[in-house]
Amino acid sequence: MKINFTLNAKPVSVDVEPSDLVCDLVRERLGLTGTHVGCDTSQCGACVVHIDGISVKSCTAFAVSLEGKSLTTIEGLATGAALHPMQQAFTENHGLQCGFCTPGMIMSAVDFAKRNPSPTPEGVRRWLEGNMCRCTGYQNIVASVIAGTAAMQAQKGA
Secondary structure (H helix, E strand, C coil): CEEEEEECCEEEEEECCCCCEHHHHHHHHCCCCCCCCCCCCCCCCCCEEEECCEEEEHHHCEHHHHCCCEEECHHHCCECCECCHHHHHHHHCCCCCCCCCHHHHHHHHHHHHHHCCCCCHHHHHHHHHHCCCCCCCCHHHHHHHHHHHHHHHHHHHC
16 A cells, blocks of 8 residues: 655655554665664654654554654754754753664654643653663753753744
8 A cells, every 4th residue: 555644844655564563664664763663562662753743652653544644753853964952952961871762762852842841850751751761860861851842942932
């Protein structure tokens, strides 16, 4: 079956099987390997992407559901060489270590920031309960999300 959707602001038309998952389509067929698959059970959150601006675990979403929609992966956040404010905040606040969970964390954080312009550490921690990091104690991730949210708000107001 052929589906048509927008991937990182570019139109895509691709054949998929009804059982194909978004994560497999993105990684294996479209070559965008920033979206990681860590658990295959929707526990870890490493595979989070945005479908129509909403964070979704791509290991539980069927590719056919993309028909007519907009899909954004971690590769679609930056504008040219300029990092997205949340990506920059993770870099500046040491919100990553090995980097495996980072794409999913950032994608979840961007959705969170759009919904919560004045985040609290507790609110960030609650939102990210579905994203696991095995390297950090989450303190720098929380600081990154708060800083990234502020930067996104400043960019929006500019």
